[in-house]
Amino acid sequence: MIYETIVTTADREGRPHIAPMGVRFEEGFAILAPFRPSATLDNVIATKSAVVNFTTDVRVFAGCVTGYQRDWPTVIASTVPSVRLASTLAHTELRLAELLDDETRPTLRMECVHRETHAPFAGFNRAQAAVVEGAILVSRLFMLPPEKVDSEIAYLRIAIDKTAGDAEREAWQWLLQAIEAHRAKALHS
Structure with missing residues (x-):
């Protein structure tokens, strides 16, 4: 099973990096597989650590993938040289045990x-799930x-229209703006 989470890392100078990432858990280990190039990968290699954040604030997912907001408050992790989201529901701190290198996706x-x-x-909220799917x-x-x-957005919009709160609506607008910007850029290329 893959869980959609926010992975936080810090570089050697302590500068945070925040990225949405699917994570698998197997026998006490978290499995991360970032695509290259990746600040998350670079930071994990440098510090041997990362933090998995479990949050229902879907603005973090949408903000990271659209670039409309990337600077979410973080605090120092408890046991590893990294950071966690300040407002996460829960977090798991990780230490690198093994790197299986690959030129595309280690x-x-x-x-x-x-x-x-x-x-x-x-509890679960359909609009939150719709925003996460929209961010992907x-x-x-x-x-x-x-x-x-267009067909995916039309389907996801049903959950937004029926169940979204202010945070979900804000995140949804960022996603729609990113789609418009992508299409405008493609027209002018």
């Missing part, structure tokens, strides 16, 4: 060394035909 097998819960999980869609605009994007 696999990082990371030991789960510390977990904390910061706030209760209030936006991250793949370069390889998807416009008709596919």
Whole structure:
């Protein structure tokens, strides 16, 4: 099973990097597989650590993939040389156990060394899931035909219209703006 999370890392100088990333958990290890080039990969190699953040604030997902907001507040992690989101519901701190190198997509097998819960999980919301799916869609605009994007957005919009709160609506607008910007750029290329 792949969990959609926010992975935070820090470079050797402590500068944070925040990235949406699917993570698998297997036998006490978290499996990360970032595509190259990747600041997450560079930071993990440099510091041997990362943090998986579990958040329902979908603005983080949408903000990272669209670039409309990237500077989410972070705090120092408890046990590894990294950072975590300041407002995450929970986080798991990771230490690099094994790097399976690949020129396109290396696999990082990371030991789960510390977990904390910061706030209760209030439940599932369809609009939050729609924004996460929309963020994944936006991250793949370069390889998807416009008709596919339009049909997916139309379907996801149903959940937004029925169940979104202010944060989900804001994130959704960022995604729609990113799609428009991508198409405008393609027209002028």
